[in-house]
């Protein structure tokens with residue numbers, strides 16, 4: 439993508455990665471992503487805000503050349519992760535005058551990760567400003583967007599916030615600004631769910647801090663920019679602050695159909711009682727969809743057969759992931775089948791210590807579920823419906 443003007447002397451100079459399908463060897467990217475980088479040219483000095491993934495550094499360099507940039511004074515590193523910092527070595531080699539501005543922690547991480555020379559850095563304190571002449575950049579420390587070193591950059595005169603990952607969406611699009619709110623909402627929610635949800639209490643603080651800023655544009659480092667910032671601020675507020683909803687998330691796996699029968703029965707029993715369910719077959723599901731469902735759910739029920747004397751590895755993965763993502767869940771349970779014993783319930787329960795949940799009576803059937811098992815599933819559905827009602831979940 440060629441450079442695009444956002445405002446006079448402010449350009450988007452990053453790269454669109456249409457074909458990437460996996461991030462961190464973990465996170466599915468069904469819609470690709472972008473690595474946004476922004477150039478701010480003041481009357482006296484020029485700053486580049488974040489770089490791009492090293493696989494696309496030639497796009498960034500070409501964009502700077504097309505704009506005729508002969509000198510960079512500053513490269514702002516809001517975040518040390520390589521999809522934004524990985525082109526720093528080439529950028530500072532091309533622009534030998536450029537100083538990298540980062541939080542003290544980010545500086546140390548960049549030296550470790552990219553072996554950058556210490557003398558190229560200037561550290562930024564919280565709320566510190568630098569002048570580019572007729573433009574002023576303010577640095578806002580925001581640790582734990584999902585790494586400990588992160589900061590946000592605010593361009594005061596144009597009221598543009600550059601928050602790097604925060605408010606971003608993994609979405610490859612030529613739209614400079616959000617055009618399709620539904621599409622961006624889903625992509626941004628997926629991104630929040632996959633990496634920021636565990637740091638919800640830090641995100642709360644960042645949202646509070648940002649209330650002091652009169653923001654006209656949010657320019658994240660993934661996905662399109664927001665020229666109506668309230669759209670994404672409202673979405674984040676809901677994901678972070680709202681009570682969970684009257685929803686059960688049901689990730690399950692089944693080997694010979696017994697667990698599947700129990701899952702289908704429980705889904706029906708919950709639906710009859712007015713509880714919404716989101717069911718995921720772990721053998722084929724997109725893990726990002728599961729993460730997104732966990733943002734709003736009040737209860738998780740994991741369905742698994744017993745294999746190798748414990749939960750199926752797919753179910754263990756779902757439990758591990760749910761524990762790591764630390765959603766706002768209030769209740770959890772386990773259903774499934776076994777043939778001759780095992781420690782399925784104990785092992786799964788031990789895998790979710792970070793969830794502040796009440797564990798509801800599990801239901802395990804010996805072989806195919808029978809009348810007593812279906813009755814136990816009805817009881818579980820009734821308990822969940824009652825618990826949700828007592829918490830006033832809607």
Ligand code: FEO
Nearest residue numbers: 517519521522603
């Ligand atoms: Fe987009 Fe945490 O990097």
